[in-house]
Amino acid sequence: MASDTPVQVTLQAESLPIEDRIREANTRKTEGNDSFRKSDWEEALSAYESALVFLPKSTVTLDDNRSHESPPRTEEEDEPTRHTEDPTPKSTHENIDPEMGKKCANLRSILNANIGACYVKLGEHKKAVEACTRALADDPKYVKALQRRATSNDILDTWTS
Numbered sequence: 001m002a003s004d005t006p007v008q009v010t011l012q013a014e015s016l017p018i019e020d021r022i023r024e025a026n027t028r029k030t031e032g033n034d035s036f037r038k039s040d041w042e043e044a045l046s047a048y049e050s051a052l053v054f055l056p057k058s059t060v061t062l063d064d065n066r067s068h069e070s071p072p073r074t075e076e077e078d079e080p081t082r083h084t085e086d087p088t089p090k091s092t093h094e095n096i097d098p099e100m101g102k103k104c105a106n107l108r109s110i111l112n113a114n115i116g117a118c119y120v121k122l123g124e125h126k127k128a129v130e131a132c133t134r135a136l137a138d139d140p141k142y143v144k145a146l147q148r149r150a151t152s153n154d155i156l157d158t159w160t161s
Contacts, residue, residue: 013054018096018104025054025107032114045118048111055104055111056096058138109138113145116152125152 013021032047096104112135119128132149135142 016054018056018100021054021056022100022103022107025051025111027051028054029107029111029114032111036114036118039121041118041121045115045122048114048118052108052111052115055108056101058105058108105138109135109142109145111135112138113142113148116145116148120148120152125155128152129156129158 013024016024028047028051032044032051035041035044035047112131116128116131116135119125119131129149129152132145132152135145136149139145
């Protein structure tokens with residue numbers, strides 16, 4: 001994997017069209033998956049975090065009081081996330097079409113869930129919960145993120161219900 005500094009990666013990411021940014025994020029995700037399969041959790045974590053830099057930030061915000069302490073509720077009862085204006089994830093500094101926004105949100109969700117998996121393997125369950133909560137902000141029904149967060153919450157004994 002390339003050993004770019006965070007500043008270099010950020011500058012590189014911002015200069016690319018969104019399609020290229022998604023492609024680069026997927027390449028780094030694949031590198032992370034390869035490292036994960038080799039049980040190199042730190043290297044996998046680094047690759048997944050590097051991949052996230054290429055994606056626009058989500059406008060979805062987390063409700064920190066509920067999002068990681070209790071199981072998600074149905075949308076009718078109480079959403080685990082709040083949306084600012086438009087619930088379609090978009091970058092805060094560029095206009096991308098809704099289809100690309102959905103691709104970015106999906107990839108961000110996968111990357112954050114993978115980061116959570118790395119933290120589980122490293123025994124850092126609080127960080128795993130936080131990463132999986134970020135994954136669920138982009139995809140509240142992502143089963144792997146829900147399971148990983150539940151496992152870590154169980155280990156931390158942080159269930160409120």
